Amino acid sequence: MPLTRAARLVRWFTSPFYGQESSYWRAVTVCFMAASTFWLLNALNKTYSTRITYPLTWRYDTTRYIPVQPLPSEVAVNVTGRGWKLLRKSLMLDVKPAEVPISRVPTATRFVTGRSLRPALQAAMEGMQFNYILTDTLWVEFDQLITRRLPLGLSPDIDGSALPYAARFVPESIAFRGPARTVNRLASPYPVHLPKAPAGSSDGAIIVPIGGPASVETNVQEIQVRLQPRPLLTVPVQVVPELNNFPVGEKFGFSPATITVEVQCFPEDTARLNLQELRVMLNYRKLTAPDSSLEPMLVQAPALARGTLIKTPAVRVSRVQ
Secondary structure: OHHHHHHHHHHHHHHHHOOOOHHHHHHHHHHHHHHHHHHHHHHHOOEEEEEEEEEEEEEOOOOOEEEOOOOOOEEEEEEEEEHHHHHHHHOOOOOOOEEEEOOOOHHHOOEEEHHHHHHHHHHHOOOEEEEEEOOOEEEOOEEEEEEEEEEEEEOOOOOOOOOOEEEEEEOOEEEEEEEHHHHOOOOOOEEEOOOOOOOOHHHOEEEEEOOOOOOOEEOOOEEEEEEEEOOOEEEEEEEOOEEEOOOOOOEEEEEOOOEEEEEEEOHHHHHHOOHHHOEEEEEHHHOEOOOOEEOOEEEEOOOOOOEEEEOOOOEEEEEEO
16 A cells, blocks of 8 residues: 555654654754754855845935825846845845936926936945846826915815804814825815714814825814804805817707706805806716716805705706707
8 A cells, every 4th residue: 555655664764763862862953953054154155146126215305396106115126146145135134225316307207217227226236236127117206295275164064065053273274285286176265074973062172183185294183173053044046057078069958957056155145155156067978878867066166155055966968950
């Protein structure tokens, strides 16, 4: 039987080790460790060519520019070096990162080629021979670093209706610092989303954390909000929708022709409420074939509006011959 034959072979090989004293095993262990050490030292003294990842640092004006996406922190390269150097690199012991300068304006730089990385890698690698880069291109994206201070306002409810409160914020405004394209898109006033507080909490102060895009920093992490119940007025408005992405040269009919929007504000703001600022749009690209209807979208609300609610859920669109 194969299993019986294998068992006999194992017993024959291990029989010399049965019944030995502990001093015997200590001697065997010492010999094994000595042989392993000599083998390891001999292997580390040899020269190898292998693939490694080498760390990178980037040099640019951090006071004026900011990366939109995290910059590559390492690059794959092929190097030649002794085992000791490669071991230190794998353990990240005293490894000098390659410093990559952004020579042009960072906002105009979209990528860094492997050829431009060669000088930085060659200067950083001590005791290793740089052979070639395994990555052709590293993609980067920068934007101007700006700071914008925005006033605060209560965010409407989920359905767009206003909250029946007047709010006092401490501080009254917040400074946002980050990429220009992201910071400039922030709404003014910046909406503060209230947590679902228990009943009666509106009489006191509420501590609310400030959210925002991950790439944007704020000068405070949370604000204090004191709410005061206030009555709201609802003003119904008929708005002719703006048309977006509709085919040029074709005529369309709409049913209904105007869209009903409810604008909510505080009583003292009604005289200064400019309803001409209200804009609603129909986007042809969102047309659904089965019933040829479009959902109106709010584009702009009046500056003094505390909330807006579109009461017309859909508009039927038909071609006019």
